[in-house]
Amino acid sequence: MEPVIVFEQVHHRYSGEAEESLRGIDLAIESGSFTAVLGHNGSGKSTLAKHMNAILTPTEGRVLVHGVDTADEDRLLDIRRSVGMVFQNPDNQIVANVVEDDVAFAPENLGVPSEEIRRRVDEALEIVGMSEFKQHAPHLLSGGQKQRVAIAGVLAMQPEIIVLDEPTAMLDPQGRAEVIATVTRLCREKGMTVVLITHHMDECVGADRLVVMSGGRIVADGSPAEVFSRVELMESEGLSVPETTRLLYDLDREGFDLPLTALEIDDCAELVARTLIK
Amino acid sequence: MPELRIEALTHVYSAGTPFQKTAIENIDLTIPQGQMIGLLGHTGSGKSTFIQHLNALLKPTSGRVLCDGKDVNADKFSRRDVKWQVGLVFQYPEYQLFEETVYKDIAFGPKNRKLSESEIDERVREAAAFVGVDEELFERSPLELSGGQKRRVAIAGVIAMRPGVLVLDEPTAGLDPAGCRQILDNVAAYREKTGSTVILVSHNMDDAARMAERLIVFDHGHVAMDGTPEEVFREPRRLIDIGLNVPHASAIAMALRERGVALEGSIYTHEQLKAAILRAKEVGAC
Amino acid sequence: MLKDITLGQFFPGDTLVHRLDPRTKLILLVVYIVALFQAKSWWSYGLVLFATVLCMAVSKIHPRSIFKGLKPMLFIIVLTGLLNIFYTQGTPVLPGWIVTWEGIGRAVQMILRITLLIAGTFLLTYTTSPIALTDGLERLLSPLKKIKVPVHEMTIMMSMALRFIPTLIEETDKIMSAQKARGADFETGRLTERAKALLPILVPLFVSAFRRADELAVAMESRCYHGGEGRTRMKQMKLQGIDALALVLGAVFLAAVIVLRHFGL
Numbered sequence: 022m023e024p025v026i027v028f029e030q031v032h033h034r035y036s037g038e039a040e041e042s043l044r045g046i047d048l049a050i051e052s053g054s055f056t057a058v059l060g061h062n063g064s065g066k067s068t069l070a071k072h073m074n075a076i077l078t079p080t081e082g083r084v085l086v087h088g089v090d091t092a093d094e095d096r097l098l099d100i101r102r103s104v105g106m107v108f109q110n111p112d113n114q115i116v117a118n119v120v121e122d123d124v125a126f127a128p129e130n131l132g133v134p135s136e137e138i139r140r141r142v143d144e145a146l147e148i149v150g151m152s153e154f155k156q157h158a159p160h161l162l163s164g165g166q167k168q169r170v171a172i173a174g175v176l177a178m179q180p181e182i183i184v185l186d187e188p189t190a191m192l193d194p195q196g197r198a199e200v201i202a203t204v205t206r207l208c209r210e211k212g213m214t215v216v217l218i219t220h221h222m223d224e225c226v227g228a229d230r231l232v233v234m235s236g237g238r239i240v241a242d243g244s245p246a247e248v249f250s251r252v253e254l255m256e257s258e259g260l261s262v263p264e265t266t267r268l269l270y271d272l273d274r275e276g277f278d279l280p281l282t283a284l285e286i287d288d289c290a291e292l293v294a295r296t297l298i299k
Numbered sequence: 300m301p302e303l304r305i306e307a308l309t310h311v312y313s314a315g316t317p318f319q320k321t322a323i324e325n326i327d328l329t330i331p332q333g334q335m336i337g338l339l340g341h342t343g344s345g346k347s348t349f350i351q352h353l354n355a356l357l358k359p360t361s362g363r364v365l366c367d368g369k370d371v372n373a374d375k376f377s378r379r380d381v382k383w384q385v386g387l388v389f390q391y392p393e394y395q396l397f398e399e400t401v402y403k404d405i406a407f408g409p410k411n412r413k414l415s416e417s418e419i420d421e422r423v424r425e426a427a428a429f430v431g432v433d434e435e436l437f438e439r440s441p442l443e444l445s446g447g448q449k450r451r452v453a454i455a456g457v458i459a460m461r462p463g464v465l466v467l468d469e470p471t472a473g474l475d476p477a478g479c480r481q482i483l484d485n486v487a488a489y490r491e492k493t494g495s496t497v498i499l500v501s502h503n504m505d506d507a508a509r510m511a512e513r514l515i516v517f518d519h520g521h522v523a524m525d526g527t528p529e530e531v532f533r534e535p536r537r538l539i540d541i542g543l544n545v546p547h548a549s550a551i552a553m554a555l556r557e558r559g560v561a562l563e564g565s566i567y568t569h570e571q572l573k574a575a576i577l578r579a580k581e582v583g584a585c
Numbered sequence: 586m587l588k589d590i591t592l593g594q595f596f597p598g599d600t601l602v603h604r605l606d607p608r609t610k611l612i613l614l615v616v617y618i619v620a621l622f623q624a625k626s627w628w629s630y631g632l633v634l635f636a637t638v639l640c641m642a643v644s645k646i647h648p649r650s651i652f653k654g655l656k657p658m659l660f661i662i663v664l665t666g667l668l669n670i671f672y673t674q675g676t677p678v679l680p681g682w683i684v685t686w687e688g689i690g691r692a693v694q695m696i697l698r699i700t701l702l703i704a705g706t707f708l709l710t711y712t713t714s715p716i717a718l719t720d721g722l723e724r725l726l727s728p729l730k731k732i733k734v735p736v737h738e739m740t741i742m743m744s745m746a747l748r749f750i751p752t753l754i755e756e757t758d759k760i761m762s763a764q765k766a767r768g769a770d771f772e773t774g775r776l777t778e779r780a781k782a783l784l785p786i787l788v789p790l791f792v793s794a795f796r797r798a799d800e801l802a803v804a805m806e807s808r809c810y811h812g813g814e815g816r817t818r819m820k821q822m823k824l825q826g827i828d829a830l831a832l833v834l835g836a837v838f839l840a841a842v843i844v845l846r847h848f849g850l
Contacts, residue, residue, distance in 0.1 A: 023737070024683075027604060040816055053721070060728060076803055076806070076807065076808055084616055087648040097808055098811065101807055101809050102809055105808075107808075108800065108802075108803070108807075109795075110800060112671060112752050112797070113796075113797045113800035113801050113804060114800070114801065114804035115748070115806075116744075116745065116748060116801070116804075116805060117715075117744070117748060118715045118716060118744075118747060118748050119595070119714050119716065121819075122716045122819070123818075124712065124821075125818075125819035126805075127808035127809055128817075128819070129816050129817055129818055129819060130808060130810045130811065130816055131809050132815040132816065133817060134817060135818060135819055135820075135821045136819065138818075138819040139819055142819060156597040157597075158751075160751045160752055160755070174808060175808070178808065178809065188602070270804050280702070288777040290610050
């Protein structure tokens with residue numbers, strides 16, 4: 022797999038701040054992969070996300086999107102078109118009073134011909150399952166629905182990569198489930214590269230890769246099962262692990278001989294049941 | 300310390316228009332003083348409407364809310380006085396901060412009650428201590444603080460009114476796990492020390508299971524379940540049918556039982572689950 | 586409450602009026618307003634009233650929605666009516682009364698005029714999505730770009746403002762409730778006290794509006810917004826047969842009102 026976004030020794034310091042928010046990030050996001058970035062508030066995960074479509078540029082080091090340096094201002098539109106970004110607050114990224122007009126915003130900015138925009142808008146709404154709300158006013162939708170409209174708005178640019186910066190932080194459990202299901206489908210069915218920034222560990226379970234950030238650095242990087250099995254590390258970073266891992270970890274210490282790799286509830290139950298019923 | 304009685308409470312929004320919507324219907328509840336209550340229900344189940352009746356922010360379409368036997372909507376004065384008895388912390392309360400300094404913002408409630416300067420000062424310090432807001436922050440602008448700190452200052456602003464009933468609507472929404480834990484610990488400590496009633500509105504079943512001694516589940520404007528966590532989580536299927544999650548521990552216990560593992564009791568916390576599995580192992584080993 | 590404000594609200598639909606080009610509707614509104622101010626006699630008022638009711642019927646906008654929108658203006662409407670009743674010279678209704686027949690007539694006409702003016706504007710905003718409206722405005726005003734008037738910037742600001750009105754109204758309601766829960770009193774006290782009591786609402790509202798603006802700007806840039814240059818539109822505006830027909834009807838209507846006025850009717 023070729024990397025589509027590459028961070029090379031990236032440092033970032035916000036102007037007026039003494040501390041760096043990113044302290045030497047090396048990271049390559051592979052094409053078609055689903056990467057989750059986990060970290061508590063202030064860990065630098067949002068700063069990391071904002072480097073992926075040149076909202077921020079490194080104060081040191083460089084970020085390459087498809088080989089293009091994000092500091093190259095002449096290529097700004099190319100970068101933003103290929104890396105779609107969804108933000109935390111659904112209300113503050115919807116620009117129009119009608120769902121379909123909002124989804125059309127990006128392709129309109131890109132000068133796409135009208136019939137093509139129409140086609141893209143319909144397709145994008147179809148993918149996120151919001152076609153029947155085409156004519157609705159966004160402020161009357163639920164949080165999860167708004168966020169799906171925001172995702173459709175990004176899809177209409179036809180990006181290869183979609184970066185979601187804590188898209189579920191303001192949603193109820195139902196909305197969270199809707200958004201995560203949509204994002205997972207984008208990766209698995211449409212082959213899109215997905216980067217999901219979050220502080221909900223259960224949202225990382227379905228990812229290919231889990232990157233944990235703390236203090237502007239990457240402190241763990243691997244498959245979710247690998248990363249979560251490092252229970253002590255996760256807890257020392259002020260993060261928790263899924264209840265499944267937690268249980269397997271505790272039982273393991275009580276003398277059960279269990280691997281910590283079963284993250285899904287059914288897998289975990291299967292594992293425990295097998296040791297109990299012999 | 301007040302006792303709340305809710306009698307046949309109904310609220311209809313936009314009554315008499317095509318947008319008419321019954322948010323809650325015929326709610327009967329008694330909330331004795333000092334209870335720690337978890338209020339559950341999905342978005343639109345009526346729980347937000349319900350809590351805004353407890354301090355007379357909303358007027359019932361029919362039915363009554365009694366605070367220590369007095370109708371909170373009896374007149375202008377009772378509507379005002381109940382706000383000192385029942386403190387309501389809204390969702391994302393940090394968006395209501397407005398004063399130049401943290402101190403002044405926490406003092407806003409007590410000031411509205413026209414208390415003396417020294418009394419206000421005492422309450423501000425006490426409230427700040429409850430939520431772990433350092434006195435060094437008092438002269439800072441609330442807007443400069445971190446998200447978690449802002450949230451705690453906003454909660455202190457309600458605690459400073461010394462309400463006998465503290466209602467918190469999703470106090471941990473949008474916070475990271477460390478921030479959530481801190482807020483919930485603060486709330487537990489507050490209740491421990493003051494003996495106040497606490498009503499915690501939450502989507503998070505694990506928090507509710509861990510914190511509350513009584514759970515009230517709202518569904519379509521009605522009280523669908525009401526009991527101890529043990530009673531409520533004994534019927535995980537029912538919660539799932541209502542469209543709610545069950546605590547992770549309950550879900551794992553359900554999956555184990557489906558696989559023929561005999562686990563005893565109602566399981567909704569990590570410790571219970573672990574203990575039940577260990578017990579099952581012993582029994583199985585015999 | 587605040588939620589009742591219907592400014593900038595749009596009721597989606599698929600009637601003839603909904604389908605008209607926004608430019609046509611904007612021009613027709615101007616025609617309508619001119620006609621309204623040309624109307625002098627009961628005949629011409631009747632004609633304007635008829636046109637309004639006809640448009641309402643065709644667009645399937647319920648009169649109740651219009652009346653709801655009128656509510657906030659009620660005070661001004663009543664005041665205008667009263668002033669006209671009491672300050673118009675003429676034949677007293679009863680000997681010695683200050684109220685004159687002319688006064689009553691003028692009051693009714695003034696009330697009609699304001700009501701119809703608002704109703705006409707509502708008909709436009711109710712049947713046209715704000716985006717279409719601002720697009721139409723941008724296109725109608727685009728000749729001004731030649732003399733360096735920032736038409737695109739003006740119209741995009743307008744559409745953003747319209748987009749955020751419902752959001753900010755909802756937010757204001759929430760902040761008010763939160764401050765009331767902390768014992769804030771917005772209803773009693775002297776005027777200065779009441780004005781001061783608004784601070785706890787206005788400050789958080791402004792802070793939040795700025796935060797929203799900030800986030801919105803980043804979100805727009807992330808979606809490749811870079812000004813009006815090279816932008817295309819999904820919904821192309823095309824003047825069609827019904828637009829031509831509507832414009833002709835509008836012209837006939839205006840002409841009729843002017844002719845009536847000419848003949849002193």
